[in-house]
Amino acid sequence: MFINEKYIENLLEESKLATAEDVQAVLDKAEKREGLNHKDIAVLLQVEDKDQLKKMYEIAGQIKKDIYGKRIVLFAPLYVSDYCVNNCVYCGYHSCNTFKRRKLTQEEVAEEVRILEKMGHKRLALELGEDPVNAPIEYVLETLKTIYNTQRDNGEIRRVNVNIAATTVEEYKMLKEAGIGTYILFQETYHEPSYKKMHPNCMKNDYEYHLTAFDRAMEAGIDDVGAGVLFGLADPKFEVLGLMIHNEHLEEKYGVGFHTISVPRLRPAKGVSLKQFPHLVDDELFKKLVAIIRIAVPFTGMIISTREDADMRRELLRYGISQMSAGSSTGVGGYKEREEGNEVPQFKTSDERSPIEILNELIDDGYIPSYCTACYRKGRTGERFMRLAKSGNIQYVCEPNAMSTLMEYALDYGDDEFKEKAEKLVRTLAKDIKRDDIREMFLENLEKLKNGTRDLYV
Numbered sequence: 046m047f048i049n050e051k052y053i054e055n056l057l058e059e060s061k062l063a064t065a066e067d068v069q070a071v072l073d074k075a076e077k078r079e080g081l082n083h084k085d086i087a088v089l090l091q092v093e094d095k096d097q098l099k100k101m102y103e104i105a106g107q108i109k110k111d112i113y114g115k116r117i118v119l120f121a122p123l124y125v126s127d128y129c130v131n132n133c134v135y136c137g138y139h140s141c142n143t144f145k146r147r148k149l150t151q152e153e154v155a156e157e158v159r160i161l162e163k164m165g166h167k168r169l170a171l172e173l174g175e176d177p178v179n180a181p182i183e184y185v186l187e188t189l190k191t192i193y194n195t196q197r198d199n200g201e202i203r204r205v206n207v208n209i210a211a212t213t214v215e216e217y218k219m220l221k222e223a224g225i226g227t228y229i230l231f232q233e234t235y236h237e238p239s240y241k242k243m244h245p246n247c248m249k250n251d252y253e254y255h256l257t258a259f260d261r262a263m264e265a266g267i268d269d270v271g272a273g274v275l276f277g278l279a280d281p282k283f284e285v286l287g288l289m290i291h292n293e294h295l296e297e298k299y300g301v302g303f304h305t306i307s308v309p310r311l312r313p314a315k316g317v318s319l320k321q322f323p324h325l326v327d328d329e330l331f332k333k334l335v336a337i338i339r340i341a342v343p344f345t346g347m348i349i350s351t352r353e354d355a356d357m358r359r360e361l362l363r364y365g366i367s368q369m370s371a372g373s374s375t376g377v378g379g380y381k382e383r384e385e386g387n388e389v390p391q392f393k394t395s396d397e398r399s400p401i402e403i404l405n406e407l408i409d410d411g412y413i414p415s416y417c418t419a420c421y422r423k424g425r426t427g428e429r430f431m432r433l434a435k436s437g438n439i440q441y442v443c444e445p446n447a448m449s450t451l452m453e454y455a456l457d458y459g460d461d462e463f464k465e466k467a468e469k470l471v472r473t474l475a476k477d478i479k480r481d482d483i484r485e486m487f488l489e490n491l492e493k494l495k496n497g498t499r500d501l502y503v
Contacts, residue, residue: 046253047294048235053286060087068097075340076104086289089337090282098333105336105364108343114440115413115474116447118346118368119400120168120206121161124377125149125188129174131210131247133233135275135322137314138174140247144315147377148179154188155195160380162200164372164400165458167416167450169202170229175210175248182216185209189223199457199499203418206271210249211258217265226421227304228262229271230255235287239279259295268427269304270295271348276326276334277311277319285334289341301428305346305368308335312352312395328357332364339365344434354395355406362412371400401463404454408470415447416454419502441480442503445487448474449501452494 071085081089092098126148129138149157161169169192173180185207192202207220208229220228234240237252244250259270272291274284292302310326313319326334339347349358349366351373358369374380396403404414419442420430433439448471455467471491478484483503490501 046256048237048256048287048290050237053235053283053290056083056087056286057090057280057282060084060091063088063091065094065097068092068094072097072100072104075101076107078108078343081341083286083289086286086337086341087282089340090285090333092333101333101340102336102364105339109339109363109365109367112343112434113367114444115411116367116415116417116443117362117407117412118168118415118417118447119166119371119403120170120368121164121166121370122170122172122350122373122375123154123157123161123192124172124375124379125154125157126173126176126180126184127377128176128179130176131174131249132245133247133249134243134245135233135278135311135314135317137317139316142316146179148184149188149378151187151191153378153381154191157378157380158192158195158202159197159200160384162195162197162202163458165200165416165454166372166400167202168204168206168226168418170206170208170370172208182212182219186219186223189220189225193224199453201500203500204421211255212261214261214265217262217267221266225267226418227269227271228259228267229273229305229307230258231273231275231307231309232256232287232291233275234278234284235274235291236279236283243278256291259291260298263295263299268299268301269421269430271305271307271346272303273307273309273348275309275311276331277322277324279324281324281326281330281334285337285341288338292342292345301431303342303345304426304430305348306338306342307348307350308338309350309352331357332361335361335366336364344431351396355398358396359406359410362410369403371403372398401458404451405463405466408466413444413447413470413474414451414454415443416450417443417446417502419446423502441478441483444474445478445483446502448487449490449494452491453499453501456494 068088071088127138128146128148130140132139132141189205192205204226206227206229207225240252262270296302311322346367347365348368349361350370374383407414451467452471455464475484475487493501
């Protein structure tokens with residue numbers, strides 16, 4: 046087992062003895078991009094000094110800026126079934142919770158997708174509970190086909206990331222053949238005793254089977270995997286080290302680690318009280334955790350959901366977040382229900398702004414909202430993507446593609462004011478594109494978009 050509980054706990058204990066000079070040495074190392082070992086990360090997790098925290102945030106922000114530039118990728122979750130055989134104590138879907146369960150028909154899936162397309166979304170995260178009878182892999186595959194085949198005017202979903210329970214190599218191969226983007230699975234907690242306590246008497250109780258799911262996915266040919274923990278279930282410092290060790294395990298064994306890391310915090314849900322969880326993460330610690338993860342894995346995308354409020358999401362963009370959900374509904378059939386005023390979410394969301402409101406703020410703050418899915422469709426995934434990212438060459442495609450998708454959104458879903466705002470931004474940014482051929486291609490694509498062509502990318 047690559048997660049050694051005693052090893053991590055010893056690291057955290059030893060790091061409590063770190064002096065201000067020890068912390069500064071790690072910060073200097075981080076600033077020089079020399080790579081951090083487990084001990085270094087443990088030391089950063091203990092930082093409380095305000096000046097050193099400020100320096101850590103500056104380093105994380107500079108890393109984010111250097112690697113991701115101004116791009117922020119946008120997506121939305123799509124919940125299709127709340128049937129679940131598990132009894133996870135933190136989840137509103139847990140099997141002991143008594144409510145009327147629902148699974149969307151394929152026509153209902155298509156209806157949700159059309160609403161999401163009307164909002165401008167191009168990439169989704171497919172979500173459902175674990176139930177081999179009511180929502181087997183065949184249902185997931187059929188749903189993927191429906192999503193990809195459903196179009197509304199110029200709207201289409203170009204990438205579906207999938208968050209389903211840990212499964213077999215054979216079923217991961219089916220997902221690969223169905224054309225998924227990233228396979229997402231949260232370990233929930235890397236602390237095994239806490240994991241067992243949080244998943245009593247259910248299929249998900251097997252810690253090792255869950256922990257090795259990405260190994261099976263990689264063996265099946267899925268080379269983009271997205272990890273995460275649910276902060277609040279166990280010591281958050283333990284969780285960060287667990288994430289880093291898991292990432293290293295995949296890099297050593299398969300040549301590529303996590304494509305993304307999500308950082309959800311525990312939120313109230315139906316039948317779930319936060320009073321029973323002693324490790325809840327406050328805002329200041331949460332910001333520190335995000336910055337440390339960004340420093341530790343510079344080339345891994347970081348995702349923030351609408352669990353966090355608008356102010357927190359805005360601040361975390363400065364420290365490392367590169368992807369965010371927008372206009373989310375966390376209930377099965379929730380997008381149609383929200384239109385009708387009857388939405389019942391799985392858990393409480395905090396940022397309920399529409400996508401256009403979020404895009405306006407992003408642009409005002411100097412970011413490029415991106416709906417790009419080009420890398421996935423051009424085969425720039427897994428190890429190939431990481432090579433491009435680490436070489437710096439990814440900038441020549443990512444920023445122009447982000448600008449194209451922003452302009453496509455503006456033309457299809459924006460009012461005149463937003464169209465003018467978006468075009469002014471992308472034309473200004475085009476002047477900074479270093480390669481002449483890429484700049485010329487982008488400007489040509491911009492005119493094609495204005496003339497009705499869609500889905501243009503490098």
